[in-house]
Amino acid sequence: MKVSLASAALASVAAAVELSGYDYIVVGAGAGGGPLAARLAMAGHKTLLIEAGGDPGVNVNYTVPAYSAKSSEDETMAWNFFVRHYADDERQARDYKTTYETSDGQLYTGLHPPPGARMLGTLYPRAAALGGCSVHNALVTVYPHRSDFDALALLTGDASWSAKRMRRYFARLERNRYLLPGLKGHGYDGWLC
Numbered sequence: 409m410k411v412s413l414a415s416a417a418l419a420s421v422a423a424a425v426e427l428s429g430y431d432y433i434v435v436g437a438g439a440g441g442g443p444l445a446a447r448l449a450m451a452g453h454k455t456l457l458i459e460a461g462g463d464p465g466v467n468v469n470y471t472v473p474a475y476s477a478k479s480s481e482d483e484t485m486a487w488n489f490f491v492r493h494y495a496d497d498e499r500q501a502r503d504y505k506t507t508y509e510t511s512d513g514q515l516y517t518g519l520h521p522p523p524g525a526r527m528l529g530t531l532y533p534r535a536a537a538l539g540g541c542s543v544h545n546a547l548v549t550v551y552p553h554r555s556d557f558d559a560l561a562l563l564t565g566d567a568s569w570s571a572k573r574m575r576r577y578f579a580r581l582e583r584n585r586y587l588l589p590g591l592k593g594h595g596y597d598g599w600l601c
Contacts, residue, residue, distance in 0.1 A: 431453040432445070432455045433458065435458050436458075437458075437540065438542065440540075441459075442457070459538060460536065461485065461535065461536035462484070462537060462538075464485050464538070469485070470539075480533045480535075480544040485537040487535075488532075488533050489531075489532045490531055493529075500527065501527065502519070504517075505530045505531070507529065507530065508521040508525035508526060508528060510525045515528075575593055578595070579593065579594055579595035581599060582594055
């Protein structure tokens with residue numbers, strides 16, 4: 409139900425806004441979309457940023473990073489998507505992360521669901537809020553392994569996604585405080601501590 413409400417809200421926003429005349433339309437005000445839209449606008453491009461989630465404002469589960477675990481269960485800022493890793497029910501049931509809805513409306517996750525339970529899939533919680541999934545992840549940034557970037561460069565045919573090139577971007581935003589200054593591959597003057 410939350411997904412359909414979000415879709416309806418997004419559709420009504422799209423219908424109410426004249427979309428012609430924008431240079432860029434960015435969907436999602438998360439850790440990627442928000443800064444991207446801001447940079448495009450700062451560069452002089454007419455940019456529309458669309459976010460389906462709300463602005464939790466002063467909700468402590470939103471404003472206090474230590475409450476990130478609670479934020480993923482706060483219904484005012486969470487969408488709970490269930491995905492199937494396997495089309496075959498029998499194979500999906502062997503995944504210990506599979507969640508079921510029991511006959512009394514409760515959720516069960518595990519390998520031994522009660523009789524009559526309906527398979528939903530694996531829970532993928534997503535933030536329904538300004539800031540995107542950084543809301544649920546305590547604002548933590550994890551730098552990917554080199555092979556992830558290199559695989560993306562290979563997949564897209566775009567060498568700008570290579571680990572070597574992406575590392576330079578990370579160094580620009582990093583404000584490293586745990587290593588001695590000057591160590592190659594890290595940044596010391598960025599905004600991200």
